[in-house]
Amino acid sequence: MLFDDSYRTIEAPAEGLFKERGSKFYAFAYPVNSEEDTRPLLTTLREQHPKANHHCYAYRLGLDRNQYRANDDGEPSGSAGRPILNTLYSQDLTNILVVVIRYFGGSLLGIPGLINAYKTATEEALAQAVVLEKYVCDEYQITFPYEMTSEINRIVKAYDLEVTEQRFEIACTFKVLVRKAQLNKVVPAFEGTEKVKIKYLKTV
Structure with missing residues (x-):
């Protein structure tokens, strides 16, 4: 850290x-x-x-x-x-x-x-x-195909991320809060997952 x-x-x-x-x-x-x-x-x-x-x-x-x-x-x-x-x-x-x-x-x-x-x-x-x-967090939007849901959930659980919003459609989206101290681990985990897009939204 x-x-x-x-x-x-x-x-x-x-x-x-x-x-x-x-x-x-x-x-x-x-x-x-x-x-x-x-x-x-x-x-x-x-x-x-x-x-x-x-x-x-x-x-x-x-x-x-x-x-x-x-x-x-x-x-x-x-x-x-x-x-x-x-x-x-x-x-x-x-x-x-x-x-x-x-x-x-x-x-x-x-x-x-x-x-x-x-x-x-x-x-x-x-x-x-x-x-x-409390913790200073960055909110990210994660976009992924439905078949990747279990992989996304695995990352969320592994890093104990708070999910603030989730939508299941053809292209699914999660909004998650990532602690500042975890950014260098969580962001690469999502970026390294096939067909997954990650977008920074705001700091909360």
Whole structure:
């Protein structure tokens, strides 16, 4: 294996709550796959909590640490979005958005207090989440004559591939997900099979 193609994310949305000196910090964690996925979630929360003082958030995308964003939404710089993001790093999670909504309780918490509040609220939400290990995969379309079905199924089973779609006609087609780390074995296996055509579709 040339590189690690696995990553940790959450299975479904989760929520947490942290209270500090009258202020309430509601945390909402969501699995996401792109920056575009985050926008409707942020909009919906603003519509659901119009009277909240702050909607702070952070997200992390992809296998590397280069795709991320942290937003303090009016809190002192580095006191809200960054603690949320750092919690995602410390728990080695990606493809995830966490929004922490604050209802101000009348008492100033100071920078250390804010950092602790946003961090703890994030941890509370993540503690309720189911963490999954997933893999970066390429989706391929496999086209083959019907009589080759058993051979195609043998390759699928040998490499434990996920079949996302299958059609049995005169020319049959399978769509399969191939882990990045398996590409150099799986693709030649299909290409080396007579009358079989393989076409790259997308990375998921």
